[in-house]
Amino acid sequence: MSARQWAVDLAMGARFAVTGGREGWVRTSLTAVGVGLGVALLLLCSAVPNVLAARGEVNDARYVNIFAPKIPPKGDDTLLVATADTTWRDDDILGRLIEPEGGRAPLPPGVDRFPGKAEMLVSPALKDLLESDDAKLLRERLPYKITGTIGESGLVGSHELVYYAGGSGLKLTDSTQVTRLNRFGKPEDLTAPEKTDPVLLLMVLVVFVALLTPVAVFIAAAVRFGGERRDRRLAALRLVGSDRGMTRRIAAGEALAGALLGLVVGTGFFLLSRQKLGTGELLGMSVWPGYLDPAPALAALVAVAVPVAAVLVTLLAMRGVVVEPLGVVRAAKQRRRRLWWRLLPPLAGLGMLYPMIGQGHENGEFNQYLVIGGVLMLLIGITALLPWVVEAVVVRLGKGSLSWQLAVRRLQLSSGSAARMVNGIAVAVAGAIALQMLFTGTQSQYTKSTGQDPSRVQMQVEFSGPIQLSGVDSEFAGAKGVRAAVALARAEYGEARRDPEYGNSMTVATCAGLRELATLPSCEDGDVFVTRTRSGYENPDNSSELALLKPGRQLWIDPSYDGGDHGAEVPWTVPANLRAVDARKDSLQDYNSVLVTPGALPRAAAPAVISDGVYLRLDPSVPDAREYVRNVAARLDPLAQTYGWSASQQDAKYTSIRTGLFVGSAFVLALIGASLLVSQLEQLRERKKLLSALVAFGTRRRTLSLSVLWQTALPVGLGLALATSVGVTLGSLLLKMTDTPVTMDWASVLTMTGVGAAVVGVVTLLSLPPLLRMMRPTGLRTE
Known part of the structure; x- marks a missing residue:
């Protein structure tokens, strides 16, 4: 058979598809919609590598290495940056305070100028949030004037919450959250690919x-939509002289x-979805439309594989159908399906996976x-197995109500069509169970x-730098939704004023705070305690701290070191x-074994007492207690x-892999529902x-109506059992x-x-209105 004859026959079949009148256009449109839904999802999946790469590039471009081992000296091209991240309910907000130190200081990606003091540049999503009526508490937390927005190049998605605020008086010594840099971006030593966990790669x-x-x-x-009517039309072609x-080949066309x-x-569905996804958010993730460009x-590959697969599937399906000049032999009693070759794919799959057991x-x-x-x-x-299972079960069914008998007889005559409709949902459920x-x-x-x-x-x-301990707990205890607040602090001590051979830290807190750390028989301001197990009290011979x-x-609070750490050097006598x-x-x-109340320390040691965090118990009945x-x-x-x-x-x-699974599952479920609805409408037609x-x-x-429901429920039940x-x-x-x-x-x-059953149920309910419209005697009218 020459390639020219193939082309001529395929072209003839294509003409039949689009010139067959209203009936042909309906059939072709249903096929196009069904294929189009799948193509749209395939194109979205093909854009995943570009999405990951684009988001990674933005994150790397705006990266700030707070813990960089080498900080550049102050210059005309440097700026100070402090992390000021926060959270609004369940959404994280990336925040940076920036203070340029010269006229050539680098700008963050997506920003064309530095914000001034008490000003900030925000992402469009954060701007909308701050302008909403529901964000009063967030506006109090970010009391900066909005003077501009961050561009797309500085954001990983359209719904990301980011702000850059103008800093004032930032100092490197104040906090580990402040650093100096002369360029934004991740250093080369941090961009090297990490070794991938084999199990995580397997999950992907x-x-x-x-x-x-x-x-x-x-x-x-x-x-294969409209397969039965197509086969009857092909019988007419046999009558005018075409061979099998x-x-x-015409059917393939x-x-x-x-x-x-x-x-x-x-492609149209994909472009609409691309724009919608670029302006929306799903499970906390958002992207820009430009990220969704397919590789x-x-x-x-999608553009070539889909048409080729359509031709191959049709040719394979036609092997089981004998189209004669006077009819389609498929309407007669069919030969029972064979099982042996249907077991080969799952056995081959088991054979491929078995060698990796225990890895x-x-x-x-x-x-x-x-x-x-x-x-x-x-x-x-x-x-491959589902058509055999459906046939093997329905052939044994019989007695029952009239609706049951109509459904069973229909399934016995066309069990392949019923299984074909359920195949997709069965495969999806099986994959979901395995992944779960x-x-x-x-x-x-x-x-x-x-x-x-x-x-x-x-x-x-946790505070970024030194803060006075007194009154901190009361500040939080007075906040709405806070039941209790405990403020802890720490101070360093040693046996010498300078370069002590041995030193440690002590915890400073009120009696209420110390009771959260140890069991105290009694406590008053001015008391000092030492915990037995942490200090080695139970084994004094092996305890340098005791x-x-x-x-x-006499010990020294905050001793000095020649390495440049100049402390307060406050003398302190261990109390009796x-x-x-x-x-x-x-x-x-x-970690700390020495527990001290504030009154046990000299006043001169107050600057050396550094906050070690505030611990809070909240009232769950107050919705915004955390805010x-x-x-x-x-x-x-x-x-x-x-x-x-x-x-x-x-x-x-x-x-992140699990989140990606949920996002992908949402799209696949939507495709399943839409495709099943199209398939159901095609079968009703x-x-x-x-x-x-x-x-x-x-x-x-x-x-x-009950007959149609049984025709759906039986294959679905068998398909879900096999999928499980x-x-x-x-x-x-x-x-x-x-x-x-x-x-x-x-x-x-x-x-x-x-x-899976719920998706099928919803589709069945949606198909009932057109079913009722079709059940009219006027449907026998023909032109």
Whole structure:
């Protein structure tokens, strides 16, 4: 067969697709919409590398290394920068105080001038937030005048909250949050790629395969819309002289036309989604429209793969259909589907993944090609097994109500079409179950305990520099929503005035604060305590600290060092009322052994007492209690940092991968719903005359509606059961690959299955109105 004959036949099929009158246009439009939805999602996925690269470039360009080991000297090209990040409810706000030291000081990315004193430049999203009626507390915390906005080059997304405020009197010695720089950007030694955790890389690969496979399945199903009517039309071509090969090529041409039109429709969907996503936010993430430009190679792959797949899928489907001049043989009793070859894809997938069992974190990276191929084969195996499962079950069904019998008979005649509609949702559910098991099983490996007890303390405030201890706790205790506030401070001491051989730090706090650290028999201002276990009190022979803490011995508060640390050098005599106490197991601190009340220190030592944080208990009934705390902290110290206490903390990369999974799942679920609705409408359109004929003969609409529901529910139930089995198998295998014990979280498995069933249920309800319109005797009218 020559290439010219192929081209002629394909072109003829394409002409039939667009010149077949109203019926042909409806069929082609449904195919284009179904393919277009998949193409749009594929183009969005192909833009992911560009999104990650663009966000990374912006973060690197505006990076400020606060802990840089080498700080440039003051010059005409330097500026001082201080971190002043804050949080508004659940949203983080990146803040910087900047103070230029010369006329050639570098500007941050996206900024064309420096803000003056009491002025700030903000991102558009932060400007909108500050101007809203709901942000009164945030305006109090950022009492700067807005004089401009930050450009796109300085923001990672359209909804990012960022501000640059004009600093005044910033000093390097005041805080570790202040630094000097002569350029913004991440140093080269920090831009080197880090070694990737093999398990995290495995998660990324599985996420992409699990999310993209349902898309490919839906595209393959969409190009076969209108298959039954198309086959009947092809019988007319056989009658006028075309052979079987030509008939198949013409059918492929029709599918090719729908796929090409789907590329156009999908590109339109993608452009609309690109603009919408560029101005919106999903799960706390936002981007700019320019970030969503697909990688050229991946976009070209989509443009070629979709039409080619449409032709191949059609030719493969036509192998099971015999189109004769007087009809389609498929309408007769079909031969039972064979099982043996349908088991080959999942077995091949198991064979690819099995060699990597037990590899975990320690035995090198996983083979990316085997991971992708193995997961893909297992998921594709669902599409091969499901038609056999549906046929094997429905052939044994029979007795029941009239609606049940109509549904079962329809499924027995066209079980392939029913399975094809469910394939996508089954693949998506199987992938979701496997991923949920993988993330749940490995969560403990990427979650570490912080040692914090959020039932005791909900927030902690750390100040950027020296601050007077007296009155700090009362400042916070008077804030709305604060039940209790404990302020702790520390001071350094040593046995010599200069360069002491041994020194340590002491905790300074009121009696209420010290009771949060140790069990005190009694306490008054002026008391001093030492904890037994921390100081070595239980083993005095092995404690150099206890040797210093003898009543009557003179020590020095804040001694000086020749290295340049010039202290206050305040003499302090260990009081006679020093008492040994037991530290609390749930102490707020676990490092200082000497506990001192303020009255036990000389007044001259006050400047040497540095705040060590304020610990707060909040009233959960006050919605914005945390915002009131942050406002008090900002009023006392604009560079103060507030932290919420939590019992555990997750690895940032693990969290970002999981967030990416949720974002991708949201898009795939939307595609599933839309594609299922299009598929359902196409099948109803195919049966329009049959439904009208049954109504004309007196069949009740209720019976027909229930019949259609049964035709959807049976394949969906079987598909979800198969998806659960494959998903649990794949999830267990992935856990064994990561050397993690296999534990079944049946609640998550049932949740994923329920989500799939809910999507199908919503689609079924949406298809009921057009179904009712089709069940009219007038549907028998033809032109």
